[in-house]
Amino acid sequence: QVQLVESGGGLVQAGGSLRLSCAASGRTFSSYAMGWFRQAPGKEREFVAAISWSGGLTYYADSAKGRFTISRDNAKNTVYLQMNSLKPEDTAVYYCAATIRKATKDPSEYDNWGQGTQVTVSS
Numbered sequence: 001q002v003q004l005v006e007s008g009g010g011l012v013q014a015g016g017s018l019r020l021s022c023a024a025s026g027r028t029f030s031s032y033a034m035g036w037f038r039q040a041p042g043k044e045r046e047f048v049a050a051i052s053w054s055g056g057l058t059y060y061a062d063s064a065k066g067r068f069t070i071s072r073d074n075a076k077n078t079v080y081l082q083m084n085s086l087k088p089e090d091t092a093v094y095y096c097a098a099t100i101r102k103a104t105k106d107p108s109e110y111d112n113w114g115q116g117t118q119v120t121v122s123s
Contacts, residue, residue, distance in 0.1 A: 002026045002098050002112050009094060009117030012086055016121070020081040022096030022114055030054075030074040033103035035110055036081045038092035038119075048094070049081060050103040059103060063089075086121045093118050 008020040022034070035050035049070035050059045058070055069082040079096060094117050097110035104110075 002029060002032060004096050004098060004112055004114035006094065006096050006114045006117040009119045011120045011122065014087055014121055014123050016086050017082070017084045018086065018119060020083065020094055020096075020117060020119070022079045022081075024077045024079070024098065026077070029077040029098075032098040032100060032112075034070075034072060034079040035097045035099070035103065035105075035107075036070060036079075036094060037097060037107055038090075038094045039116075040092040043092075045095070045107055047105040047107065050105065051079065052103045057103060059105060061105070083119070086119075088121045088123045091119060091121050 003025040006022045036048040037045050039045040051070045055072050067085045072079040096114045098112040099110045
């Protein structure tokens with residue numbers, strides 16, 4: 001098990017940037033693939049990005065490609081989501097998640113979830 005705590009959300013104007021962080025507890029963080037998901041009001045949780053345990057493989061939703069970058073620092077037990085060129089439709093609660101299995105877009109494959117951080121993009 002790993003405990004996850006997200007931070008870095010907030011209110012930003014369209015076109016702006018935010019960097020989300022997800023700090024993990026435990027010594028085995030480097031064994032986990034990590035993912036970022038988001039959920040807007042009235043919508044289902046959706047995949048944003050994922051990264052392999054080594055950081056060598058990354059995956060993005062089409063909506064995130066070219067604007068968002070996922071990265072990790074295993075020495076700091078932290079995964080990041082750099083979000084640029086933000087749009088109002090990016091407004092959501094963003095969650096990080098960990099899986100002992102391979103990085104995937106499927107939220108059901110993730111066993112550990114953070115509490116989420118709110119991102120609001122104004123037009």
